Amino acid sequence: MLDIRPLIPKARVHDNMSMEERFQNQTLRPIIKMQNLLFVAVFKNYIQKHKGVFYGLSQEKKLVYIEKSIQKDIKFRNSLKGIIIGLFTIEEYTLYITNSSALNKRMMNMVIERLKDRLQLLEEDVLVQ
Numbered sequence: 695m696l697d698i699r700p701l702i703p704k705a706r707v708h709d710n711m712s713m714e715e716r717f718q719n720q721t722l723r724p725i726i727k728m729q730n731l732l733f734v735a736v737f738k739n740y741i742q743k744h745k746g747v748f749y750g751l752s753q754e755k756k757l758v759y760i761e762k763s764i765q766k767d768i769k770f771r772n773s774l775k776g777i778i779i780g781l782f783t784i785e786e787y788t789l790y791i792t793n794s795s796a797l798n799k800r801m802m803n804m805v806i807e808r809l810k811d812r813l814q815l816l817e818e819d820v821l822v823q
Contacts, residue, residue: 695783699724714796717789718804722797725781726804732777733805734815737763740770741816749818756816760809764802774805 702723707716726733740763741748748759764771778801782790790797809816 695781698728699781700727702727713789714793714800717786717797718800721782721786721790722778722801722804725778726801726808729777729781730808730812733774733809734812736774736777737809738816740767746818748816753813756813757810760813760816761806764806764809771802775801778805 702719707719711719737760748756751759764774775798779787779790
């Protein structure tokens with residue numbers, strides 16, 4: 695499982711880091727990077743299921759739409775979490791459940807930022823491959 699994850703040189707780990715920050719850099723960042731195109735595809739599907747309202751919004755309102763969709767739609771948020779948690783090792787899952795609330799918050803903030811950074815991939819006529 696760990697071998698298929700991309701290496702992220704900027705995601706450093708130090709002895710004085712909190713458990714949450716260490717978990718974010720060692721586990722969450724590589725998984726979220728690896729699943730990048732899947733998150734884009736899943737969000738494009740979410741847009742379609744909500745009648746494509748997203749496409750008529752300004753750039754600024756699209757960013758808000760991304761954030762609100764993930765924060766307010768619990769079923770959608772849970773499916774995004776599942777995409778990430780499904781790639782945990784047993785050890786990572788054991789660590790995750792000790793502080794899932796804080797780690798979930800970090801997870802969703804990272805996914806929100808990743809989708810915002812990939813805004814042009816969310817446009818209607820862009821194919822995700």
